[in-house]
Amino acid sequence: MTISAENAETLALNALGWLAGNDDLLPVFLGSTGASIEDLRDRAAEPEFLVSVLEFLMLDDSWVMAFCDDKSLPYDSPGQARMALAGRADVHWT
Structure with missing residues (x-):
């Protein structure tokens, strides 16, 4: 099942x-990414930042x-x- 970019952004x-x-x-x-509290607000609309949030979570x-x-999610x-936000070109199988 694939998720739309809009739904992926909402989930992130x-x-x-x-x-x-x-x-x-x-x-x-914050410690592992070097992000600050301000970054949470300022960069929340950036797909790259949202990908980093999902990667950390995973x-x-x-x-x-x-x-x-x-959140009652699968x-x-x-x-x-993460796949929808980053795109399939970013996948590495090694």
Whole structure:
């Protein structure tokens, strides 16, 4: 199943909001990406930034499950959204 770019962006923005509201995980995201709190606001409309949010989320299955459970989404939704935002040209199988 494929997801539209518009739905992918909405899902990624929901992931960003979920992440911003997670007091334990937000500092990990900021520390690992070098992003600041201001970047969360200023770059939220940039597909590249939203891809980084989804990629971070997908680093740990428990994070994906917590987000998807909270939003009542299938567990493959973040991956589908990431593919729609980044495009298939970005996929590497090695």
